[in-house]
Amino acid sequence: MTTTIPVAGGAFAPYEVVVGRGLLKAAGAEVAALKPTRAFIVSDETVAAIHGETVRASLAAAGLATGIVTVPAGEASKSFEQLEAVLDRLLAKGLDRKSMVVALGGGVVGDLAGLAAALFMRGVDFVQIPTTLLAQVDSSVGGKTAIDTPRGKNLIGAFHQPRRVLADIEALATLPVRQVRSGWAEVLKHGLICDAAFFDWLGNEGAAGAQGDPDALERAVIRSVEIKARIVGEDEKEAGRRALLNLGHTFGHALEAELAFDETLTHGEAVALGCAMAFRYSARQGLCPAAEAERAEAGIRAAGLPTRLSDVEHGFAADALIARMAGDKKAEGRRLTLILARAVGDAFTDKNVDAETMRAFLIEEGAA
Incomplete structure (x- = not known):
């Protein structure tokens, strides 16, 4: 079928x-x-x-x-x-x-x-x-x-x-378990941006999918594709709503680039860590309740994915990460552009993130 x-x-x-x-x-x-x-x-x-x-x-x-x-x-x-x-x-x-x-x-x-x-x-x-x-x-x-x-x-x-x-x-x-979990990060991301009920299912009945259960995987793939298909149909070239699919990616791409795209982090692991960071940044800026950031982080960590810079065996410099983020293809005029959140299932785009505020956040997160 x-x-x-x-x-x-x-x-x-x-x-x-x-x-x-x-x-x-x-x-x-x-x-x-x-x-x-x-x-x-x-x-x-x-x-x-x-x-x-x-x-x-x-x-x-x-x-x-x-x-x-x-x-x-x-x-x-x-x-x-x-x-x-x-x-x-x-x-x-x-x-x-x-x-x-x-x-x-x-x-x-x-x-x-x-x-x-x-x-x-x-x-x-x-x-x-x-x-x-x-x-x-x-x-x-x-x-x-x-x-x-x-x-x-x-x-x-x-x-x-x-x-x-x-x-x-x-x-x-x-697939090795690590690769399944890496893909699971993108599944979780879809719930985090626009479907809180799906995110909660992934952490409960659907959690077996992160371990390779085929029935849970099939349902997760179908729902994820439905979400992405709807967003792509509305905005093919990322002029608006499609940018939400980049939740976690601005942080994640910067981390990957600083690691020279080696095997320290898979892409999915970098995205998972980036999603957790985006929620914590949102909470620290008063954009979403701290409980929602904790809910997002708990769901990501329960799948065996990293949520903190300390989970990565590598040191990061705040200024280097900010430079990477400013050079991201989503940035406009070298301003920092991030996908942030008001709650699980409610993400939005902020095209004017202050670099000094971000630097302070990254240092709090453990960057040098």
Whole structure:
């Protein structure tokens, strides 16, 4: 049984997110229905070894000429070097403007392959087949594609919506627990921004999802995609409401950049810590009750995710973090832009956060 969630907005062609089990084996029929001339898989070495042949065989069985290109696993592959390598491979294989890119993997692959599709022949269609929880609930939906630079995360990219997203819950069974928890951070984020009841479910009946329970995961993925689809449909290019999906990300991206995107923090762990910090900052500024910040932090920590700078085995300098935050792509005129909260389920955008106030907060949080 599958659940189909439409993603539609006035500025882009509508598409569907299909959530279910066994979708990797059915990928060929799903992709062939979109009528590409060819379908070329982009994956990373780890995912390709596990799922690459299943998807390749399914595409071939559906009558599609196909192939696969892999990049090294990890955030470092979101680079100009790997983007050029993928584009060169697509050109070498003779793909044309009616060909399709199939992104098979987590958020790194989805971002890289999506950007390659946006650039190739000035834009070709692509399908997202996310194999991590984080990618299924967040990065595969909404058309954000990007690579990183030493100056920050996701600063070079394009909006390029997929033609379809296939979220196979069975693929999550191969993930290490840390990767499931990392994705769970983005699930929690959706509750924190606009659905308090969902956030509470995640901490109670749904808590088994953070440990890999497939039924809880399926419900969490469906609800998360519903939330994101509605927001993306209202605001594709983050001119307004879509910015709320960045709760925790301004802090999180700054932490990741200071760690040079190493394995000290996964993206989801950085977002979880960032969400907790955003709620505490909101409470300290009198924007939300302290009890709501404690409620958010407790829910995040209960999932085994970090909530304090002291949870990270690395020292951070307040000025360095502020510089990263000021250079974030959401910043305007070098002012600090943060997603803050009035309560669990009630987030808002503040585009004029005072740097000195933030510095004092970061020092209170444990930064030097």
